Amino acid sequence: MRARINIAGVEIDRLGFDEVTSAIIEHSINTRQPEYVVTPNAQHILLLRKNAYFREIYRQAFLVVPDGVSLLWAAKFLRTSLKGRVNGTDLLEKLCAIAEEKRLKVFFLGGRPGAADKAKLVLQKKYPQLQIVGTYCPPYGFESQPQECELIGSKILATKPDILFVGLGAPKQEYWIYENYQRLNVPVSLGIGVSFELVSNMVQRAPIWMQKVGLEWLFRLLVEPQRLWKRYILGNPLFIWLVIRQRIGLLKLE
Numbered sequence: 001m002r003a004r005i006n007i008a009g010v011e012i013d014r015l016g017f018d019e020v021t022s023a024i025i026e027h028s029i030n031t032r033q034p035e036y037v038v039t040p041n042a043q044h045i046l047l048l049r050k051n052a053y054f055r056e057i058y059r060q061a062f063l064v065v066p067d068g069v070s071l072l073w074a075a076k077f078l079r080t081s082l083k084g085r086v087n088g089t090d091l092l093e094k095l096c097a098i099a100e101e102k103r104l105k106v107f108f109l110g111g112r113p114g115a116a117d118k119a120k121l122v123l124q125k126k127y128p129q130l131q132i133v134g135t136y137c138p139p140y141g142f143e144s145q146p147q148e149c150e151l152i153g154s155k156i157l158a159t160k161p162d163i164l165f166v167g168l169g170a171p172k173q174e175y176w177i178y179e180n181y182q183r184l185n186v187p188v189s190l191g192i193g194v195s196f197e198l199v200s201n202m203v204q205r206a207p208i209w210m211q212k213v214g215l216e217w218l219f220r221l222l223v224e225p226q227r228l229w230k231r232y233i234l235g236n237p238l239f240i241w242l243v244i245r246q247r248i249g250l251l252k253l254e
Contacts, residue, residue, distance in 0.1 A: 004064075005080050007071055008045050008242040009253045012064050016083035020065050021094050027062070028104055028162045028187040036061055036177045036189040039088045041068025042239040043231050044170055049242070054171050057178045062188070069214035070236070074243045087211075088192040089199060092165055093123070095190075099163060100127040107156055107186075108135040110167035111196035118200030133159035143176060156184050164189040167196045 003014040015023070020037075027035060038044075038061045048055050058064060065086035066072060075082045099106050108116035116135035124130055134155055142148040156164065164186040166173045173191035181189050197203040205211075206219035221232045245251035 005075055005078075005082065006253055007074050007078065008049065008239070008246055008251065010040060010045055010048055010058065010064070012040065012066055012071065012075075012082065014082055015063070015065060015086070017086050017090070017094075019083070020063060020086050021091065021098065023063060024095060024163070024188050024190075025098050025102060025104075029102060032187045034181050034185050034187060034189070036181050036191075037063040037065065038174055038191060039065055039067035039086065039091070039193075040071065041066075042070040043068075043235055045071075045242065046235055046238055047171055051171070054174065057171075057174050060178070067193075069216070070239060073214070074239075077243055078247055088190070089195040089205070091190070092119075092192050092195045092199060093126075095163060096123050096130055096132075097127055100130040103129075103131070104162040105131045105133045105160065106163045106165065107133055107159060107161035108165050108167070108196060109138070109152065109156070110173065111137055111194070112202065113137050115196040115200055115202050116167070118202060119196040122200055133161055143172070153180065153184060156186065160186075162187050165192050165195070166190065167192050167194065169193060 004011040005014055024037065038058055048058060066082050067086060067088050069085050072082050072085060096106060108120060110116065111119070114137070116137055120132045120135050124132060136152060136155055138148060138152060142152070164184070166177055166189060168176060170191065170193065177189045177191060194203055198205045204223055206216040210216055210219050217232055221228050242251060246253070
């Protein structure tokens with residue numbers, strides 16, 4: 001059984017970045033039973049505390065890996081540890097690099113209009129033999145449009161990717177993956193948030209030094225304040241309070 005630690009009621013795999021990429025690639029090549037990966041951050045933890053459906057999706061995930069640096073800090077405060085951050089954007093790039101080497105096929109779903117296509121151009125310039133077999137940006141509200149959902153499914157089924165990257169934002173991307181991963185029969189599906197935008201530079205990513213010291217969230221807040229202020233200004237203090245309550249034994253761990 002894999003080692004996991006509990007942060008505010010969420011069980012998180014204690015795996016390093018290279019261990020995660022290796023597990024995904026090995027599963028994509030050998031096991032091939034459809035599975036999915038979730039990448040929690042502080043926002044996810046808050047959503048999971050009040051959303052039973054989201055918790056069930058997490059419970060059944062193949063891997064639960066820490067995207068947010070706040071989870072590393074929380075683990076340390078709780079007198080345990082995680083092996084490191086498994087950032088969704090870094091995971092996208094690394095898996096694409098290995099997919100080129102292993103001749104695996106990938107599909108990009110979601111992102112803002114044009115983001116997945118631009119990310120494809122950037123990544124294929126880096127990895128010329130990478131097989132990106134499809135990209136698709138569904139319209140807003142597609143999840144309630146049966147015809148659109150059928151179109152997405154047909155595109156993925158026709159191309160038979162080994163890895164499916166889904167950038168729809170949380171919790172929509174996790175909902176969609178959970179409701180479709182088995183019928184689509186893709187070995188590994190991953191929710192990656194705004195990674196297509198970051199890879200394609202449609203949204204500027206924080207400098208390396210800010211990423212290393214755990215201030216990428218601050219940079220993103222400065223770049224997109226209207227979209228992210230609630231998540232960080234209101235959400236981060238709530239997350240900190242949850243972790244403090246867990247440390248002193250006042251938090252119910254579901």
